[in-house]
Amino acid sequence: MGKSFSSNQPRLELLPNELFIEIFQYIDSTDLRNFKGLNKRIHDIIEALRIDINVHRMETVNTTFLSAFNPSQIIRLDMRNPWSSMNLTSMMKLRSLTLDCGCLTRKQVDQMTTLTLPYLERLSVHNATLELQKLLLATIFRGEHFPSLKICQLKLKPTHDLKLCNTNRLPNNTVRSLTINSKWSWHEFEFLLNQLPHLRRLEINLSELYSVSVTSIHPRSSIKNLRITLNDPLNDLKKLLKLTPNLVRLRIRGSFGSSSALEHFNEIAKVLSDLVPGLKYFDCELYSYSWEGSNVQNIRWLHRLYKDVQCLWGQHRNQCYATDINTYPTPNEYECEYLDESVF
Incomplete structure (x- = not known):
């Protein structure tokens, strides 16, 4: 020895x-x-x-250490800080990419819609502008720039409604999960389903009622997980669930206004039983403002998936019926600042 x-x-x-x-x-x-x-x-x-690089937003970050590695070594990049010398076109082996557009140069933003990353499987973009939103979605729908992409998350500036150029193009059969926080109309939603026919997980915000019968939209049996914000939770949900008959997990967000929460949950329970009998997981974040007291115990009896519903109280009789949060979210777009008791 x-x-x-x-x-x-x-x-x-x-x-x-x-x-x-x-x-x-x-x-x-x-x-x-x-x-x-x-x-x-x-x-x-x-x-x-193979290198993973994770740099979140900080006051001072020295990115010179990145030059020590060959760009082709980087397979996962989570960059939410300025990196002026970053050249995405040289990172051909990337499999996961997360970027904050607020930290990118104009040249780097332009690269995002023109480069080809053949191995990229996950893309997450934060603080995208309206124009970049359109270009990125068009790039994703075409598929040739990111042929292996399976998961896409676009955290866009929420001040804009989504407007797409619905030109005829071949569908993207690769993307399985899509998250976008911008508002979609039902018309744009129909286009989305046609472009991504094999989606399994979808998280979006539907803002407008559909002007044409939803019977013109073919159901998508591939969608198993849906997280949705609805303008009219009850009526919109009736139409939406007809398009996702094989749903396993559902989360809905919206507002009942001053209507009875108990009555809405009762109607939603009927919709769930009729349209998605195979549903196994249900979460909600549904707002209400009224002088009506909490009906949590009665709501929980309405459906087997309501067992975790709780009532969170805000100011001025604002309520949030939720399953997966424990504190009333403030601020939120559904909050009523003043309730006139005479209305009720």
């Missing part, structure tokens, strides 16, 4: 490459660059690694 680990023999060199690779997987990229140049063997091991 004395010969195997003599003081003249560098013990680090006895470790196999596989162990170095395992160790380096647990080291943050900001620290990993310090190992480069330690010796040729370790340098070569690091050069062959």
Whole structure:
């Protein structure tokens, strides 16, 4: 044993490459660059690694460490800080990309709609402008720039309603999950379903009533998970669930206004039983403002999936019936600042 680990023999060199690779997987990229140049063997091991980079918004971040890695090494990039030298076109092996548009240069924003990332599976974009929103969606729908994309999340500036150029194009059969916080009309929603026929998870905000019968929209049996904000939760839900008969998980957000929450939950229970009998998970964030007291116990008896419904109280008799939050959200767009008792 004395010969195997003599003081003249560098013990680090006895470790196999596989162990170095395992160790380096647990080291943050900001620290990993310090190992480069330690010796040729370790340098070569690091050069062959696949790198995850995660830089969230901070007051001061030195991004010079990123130049220590070959862009083709980066497979996951979560960048929410300015990085003026970032060139997305050189990161051809990216599999996951998260960006904050507020931190990008104009050139970097332009790259997002023109580059091709053949291995990208997950795309998340925050604070996108209205124009970039349209270009990104058009790029995603076409599919040739991100042929492997499965999950897409667009956190857009909420001041705009979504307006698309509904030109005829081939559907994208790859995308499985889509999250967009901008408002969609029912007409745009129909176009979306046609463009992404194999969606399994969808999170959107529907703002307008559909002017044409929803019977013209073909049901989408692939959608299993739906998170939806509705202008009229009860009536819109009746139309929407006809299009998603195989739904397994549902979350709805909206407002009953001054109407009875108990009556609305009763009607929704009937809709759920009739249209999505296979539903297993139900969450809600439904607002109400009235002098009516909490009906939580009665609501819970209406449907087997209502067991977690609770009533959260805001100011001025504002209520939120919810399953997956514990504090009344404030501010929110449904809050009534003053209730006239004579109205009730």
